[in-house]
Amino acid sequence: MATIGEVEVFVDHGADDVFISYSLWIGTRQADRLRQLADRARIAVGAGTAEGASTTGARLAVAAGAIDVLIEIDSGHHRSGVRAEQVLEVAHAVGEAGLHLVGVF
Incomplete structure (x- = not known):
């Protein structure tokens, strides 16, 4: 879903x-x-930057651990997602923000 x-x-x-x-x-x-929504369903969101992950965790505060995160990988078209060498940086930001990293897409 998009929104x-x-x-x-x-x-x-x-x-x-x-x-x-x-x-x-x-x-x-x-x-x-x-x-x-997280009280009613399992919710996962995409993260395309370390800054975005940090902001998401800060805004969600206490509920951050209830939201799953998948890191978006650039598929080579350079429109969205992170380069392979940036994945660990984003993963670290997800963890520091208290979010639950479940994978990549």
Whole structure:
């Protein structure tokens, strides 16, 4: 899925395990919505930068551990994701932010 709104619709209709494949820049309102969703379903988000992972963890605060994270890898088209040599940096930022790293995509 691409947006928190899409996730809300799916969870409202019974989905219990969803993945937002786009890296999110989470503000306070989005963090509130993700925390509420995490109470109802397994939620995973993509991380494309160390800064984005840090911001996500800080905004989610206590609920950060309830949100799974997958690191987006650049597939060679240089449009999104991190280069292979940046994966450890992003993984470290995910852990430092209190988020739960579950893989890459």
